[in-house]
Amino acid sequence: MADGEKESPDAPTSYDEAMEALSSLITKRSRGNNSNKGNQFDLLFHYLKILELEDALDDLKIVHVAGTKGKGSTCTFTESILRNCGFRTGLFTSPHLIDVRERFRLDGVDISQEKFLAYFWWCFNRLKERTTEDVPMPPLFRFLTLLAFKIFSAEQVHKYWFHLQHCLSCLSSETQLNWDLICYSFFVQVDVAILEVGLGGRFDATNVVQKPVVCGIASLGYDHMEILGDTLGKIAGEKAGILKVDLQVVPPLDVNLLNGQKLGLEGEHQYVNAGLAIALSFTWLKRTGHLELANQDHTDSLPEQFIKGLTAASFQGRAQIVPDQYVDSEKDGDLVFYLDGAHSPESMEICAKWFSGAVKGEHQSDKAKPQVSSSTHQLKKNIMQVFDPSSAERVQLEILLFNCMTVRDPELLLPQLMKTCASQDVYFKKALFAPNMSVYHKVGTHALPSAVPEADLSWQLTLQRVWDNTMQKDKGREAKQVNHVAEEMKDDTGKGGGSHESSSVVFPSLPLAIKWLRDTVRQNQSVRLQVLVTGSLHLVGDVLKLIRK
Numbered sequence: 001m002a003d004g005e006k007e008s009p010d011a012p013t014s015y016d017e018a019m020e021a022l023s024s025l026i027t028k029r030s031r032g033n034n035s036n037k038g039n040q041f042d043l044l045f046h047y048l049k050i051l052e053l054e055d056a057l058d059d060l061k062i063v064h065v066a067g068t069k070g071k072g073s074t075c076t077f078t079e080s081i082l083r084n085c086g087f088r089t090g091l092f093t094s095p096h097l098i099d100v101r102e103r104f105r106l107d108g109v110d111i112s113q114e115k116f117l118a119y120f121w122w123c124f125n126r127l128k129e130r131t132t133e134d135v136p137m138p139p140l141f142r143f144l145t146l147l148a149f150k151i152f153s154a155e156q157v158h159k160y161w162f163h164l165q166h167c168l169s170c171l172s173s174e175t176q177l178n179w180d181l182i183c184y185s186f187f188v189q190v191d192v193a194i195l196e197v198g199l200g201g202r203f204d205a206t207n208v209v210q211k212p213v214v215c216g217i218a219s220l221g222y223d224h225m226e227i228l229g230d231t232l233g234k235i236a237g238e239k240a241g242i243l244k245v246d247l248q249v250v251p252p253l254d255v256n257l258l259n260g261q262k263l264g265l266e267g268e269h270q271y272v273n274a275g276l277a278i279a280l281s282f283t284w285l286k287r288t289g290h291l292e293l294a295n296q297d298h299t300d301s302l303p304e305q306f307i308k309g310l311t312a313a314s315f316q317g318r319a320q321i322v323p324d325q326y327v328d329s330e331k332d333g334d335l336v337f338y339l340d341g342a343h344s345p346e347s348m349e350i351c352a353k354w355f356s357g358a359v360k361g362e363h364q365s366d367k368a369k370p371q372v373s374s375s376t377h378q379l380k381k382n383i384m385q386v387f388d389p390s391s392a393e394r395v396q397l398e399i400l401l402f403n404c405m406t407v408r409d410p411e412l413l414l415p416q417l418m419k420t421c422a423s424q425d426v427y428f429k430k431a432l433f434a435p436n437m438s439v440y441h442k443v444g445t446h447a448l449p450s451a452v453p454e455a456d457l458s459w460q461l462t463l464q465r466v467w468d469n470t471m472q473k474d475k476g477r478e479a480k481q482v483n484h485v486a487e488e489m490k491d492d493t494g495k496g497g498g499s500h501e502s503s504s505v506v507f508p509s510l511p512l513a514i515k516w517l518r519d520t521v522r523q524n525q526s527v528r529l530q531v532l533v534t535g536s537l538h539l540v541g542d543v544l545k546l547i548r549k
Contacts, residue, residue: 202241
């Protein structure tokens, strides 16, 4: 630290101003950013020097995770395990769904707005002052990665700020102190930083880390092929660019090791991610000298801290079930959203299996319940309806709310979704297509926009055509499954158009799509809508903004 320069950042300005400054770092409006192809990767080391993070980064005890599918879930499990083992944790993931602060979690909680602003302006202003034409301001993701390093390496200094002031006020004027030494004595880093790769691995900004404690690679698949290559071999090579340790393959988690409990993240695929998280956690413990937990044999049992971490983990927007909190109906659960940010053929299949199992009630806890005979169940329903007509069984209808980026191929995504759900005897009554509210060139906040701008619906109309064509190919089976409930739904789509015979509708905005769903439930008390929201994490985040109070 330079003489006379304090660690304390400039006084923070409003959050919206910070978001405007952050948005200025978005240099491309397409996904294929050259920075992911190794473009000027060495600039990251200049940024570390400007921010005085070189030594601090080497001191961080890092878990680094890449992968096509499941890397975020793996990081979430790993963070939860190590936090429940008693360590202070920092977690960096991407993208965010509602607020950029979601990317930075301290001890399992999103960083506060006050702390975010303090660290943000310290980094942003210092880079703004010291970058040049040869070393320009970093693009968005690189800046966010550097910000994560700053937060994780310096987090505790502000916790002791007022204590330091009190100590100094008690000292005599004759006492000479070195302020830098005092700051350092109270300087406590997070015990472990878990970093999720943004894209690829080899040239990802997180790969500026030279000495991770352990690295992991989650499941691979075909995604971002315009950047990473068009074969699994090429994609794997990019992901493996983060590896700096010996390679070993780990098995999925054996469900019996949870002692009858459930993983905190839904879906059968999460046992693969949990298995990797367990291996990463044990390796981190061993290599950092915490042998009391690391030396336990986890083939037949898991430490209680691991089980608690696995069952308490949470990660919004991935296999998440959220009842609508705004709909005004007589019964709870008339409108339920099933949110998953799947956006590749492989993840779409996993999403479809999870959704099908969830709406059919095929959870382990349900299987454990005693079964009532069909005659007894029917008698109970008849008796209840005599005393309470409103208790008549409602018709359960599955609805799809979908959007995806234009670089995705809907011919691969939508048929895969429909086929997988159909194999589980789950059929969509209607598919809704609407543009996202969030825009690529602006980092938004949790606040809803005051007005929704008029959108170009050409892409949503393309998605609708793909869906309708797929439905047409399988028209017989679809008609057989849903025609008997066609009159249960009154279609009033406004600008979206359509009628109750149509299998899809395009809405000019997402709020209008949500309004239609709510109106449908209010106008049809015998209908219960279960809405799968998928195709884009941006869509999932926008829906969460609209349905949460």
